[in-house]
Amino acid sequence: MKKKLAIIGAGIAGLTLANFLKKFTDHEFMIYEREESLSLEEGYGIQLATNSIKILNEIDFKKINNEKLFNPKTLDFYNIQNEKICDLDLSKFNNEETKYTTLQRSTLIEFLKEDIYTQHLRFGKKIKEVSELKDKILIKFDDNTNDLVDFVFAADGIFSNTRSFFEKKKNEPIFKKAIAARVILKSKSELNISDENISLMLGSKSHLVLYPINKKKELNLVCIMRCKKFDPDNTKQLITNLVLKQNPKLKIIFDNEIKSWPLYFTPKILPSSNKKVFYIGDAFNGFLPTLAQGAGQSIESAYEIFNLLKENKLVSDTYFELRSKRAKIVRKRSNFNFFAFHFSNSLMQKIRNFFLKFLTRRKSFIKAYLNPVYKN
Ligand SMILES: Cc1cc2nc3c(=O)[nH]c(=O)nc-3n(C[C@H](O)[C@H](O)[C@H](O)COP(=O)(O)OP(=O)(O)OC[C@H]3O[C@@H](n4cnc5c(N)ncnc54)[C@H](O)[C@@H]3O)c2cc1C
Secondary structure, three states: OOOOOEEEEOOOOHHHHHHHHHHHHEEEEEEOOOOOOOOOOOEEEEOHHHHHHHHOOOOOOHHOOOEEHHHEOOEEEOOOOOOOEEEEEHHOOOOOOOOOOEEEEHHHHHHHHHHOOOHEEEEOOOOOEEEEOOOOOEEEOOOOOOEEEEEEEEEEOOOOHHHHHOOOOOOOOOOEEEEEEEEOOOOOOOOOOOOOOEEEEOOOOOEEEEEEOOOOOOOEEEEEEEOOOOOOOHHHHHHHHHHHOOOOOHHHHHHHEEEEEEEEEEEOOOOOOOOOEEEEEHHOOOOOOHHOOHHHHHHHHHHHHHHHHOOOOOHHHHHHHHHHHHHHHHHHHHHHHHHHHOOOOHHHHHHHHHHHHHHHOOHHHHHHOOHHHHHO
């Protein structure tokens, strides 16, 4: 039966759900976005593993200009001195149609907004009040408009404000005492890495990830650093004290504009207490970025909702069971990576590197660690 749906937030999760609803259903829906426009900031890269590409292919991901995509074949591990440790073959998770892909986030958002923008997206919408009316939910916005809907899909990110309207139990995101700094590089410069692959450089209390974001091989560099306080004015100083102290030669890659932000994660995975309200993407659970699965899980959660709706089986418990199972798999690995990437003790680093070399060659390990995430 045709339903009326509200999606709160036009990030990757909200837009993905909207695309599936538009393409495959006749449900009536609207995305309500708090900002006045979509953030299409150039540069900022994103990795999409095969689990999310497989889903995006159903909404014609292939129509994106191929020049704006890259398919790295391996994940190369280095120490922070830029000496190679080992590599992991990512292409073994690929098939003809579904390949590990890197791109700019803006390329993904441009693609996701294309069929939605004019009819199904409203900007500058902040929820003022919600109430239940018979079997429906009435959302009142602070511009005095409202919408009466059958279901609400909260896709408003890790600090989900929608939660505060529907949930008594708080699940406030926690600062991980770490900072991410991002730089876009025109080329790999003097680094001893391949600009065809993803490079991961492991240092003490810090690590760097570099990957191409298009066929021009511009590189996205993300540097994660442990730090008790977030002060964006001090990011350069932190890089100098923590990263460049370990390898001064890296200075050249931090000469471009640096953007930084604090890393948060959601402590608990909690069900929705309202059977008409569903959380997707980071609003369901915010992961650490050390498995590069945040966007992937946003896409997966949107797809799970779409499938349940399509089959007329959209029930809180069913969705929560499905989603929390997936989230736990990803959370466990993201947290473990965060821990293992940052050893400062040189003996621990040696032991980790030994295991890395050993395990990246073991089919059984890769199968156990990554297959459940990439769903192969
Ligand atoms: C350093 C770093 C690197 C990352 N790298 C990767 C990667 O390589 N691969 C990957 O898969 N993931 C990565 N991620 C994670 C990924 O970016 C996020 O998980 C993903 O963007 C979450 O999407 P979302 O749609 O749930 O939320 P968001 O992208 O946060 O979107 C939420 C939307 O809701 C809107 N909104 C907020 N509040 C309200 C409100 N009250 N009312 C209406 N609208 C509202 C916001 O304006 C926004 O448009 C990374 C994250 C970090 C921090």
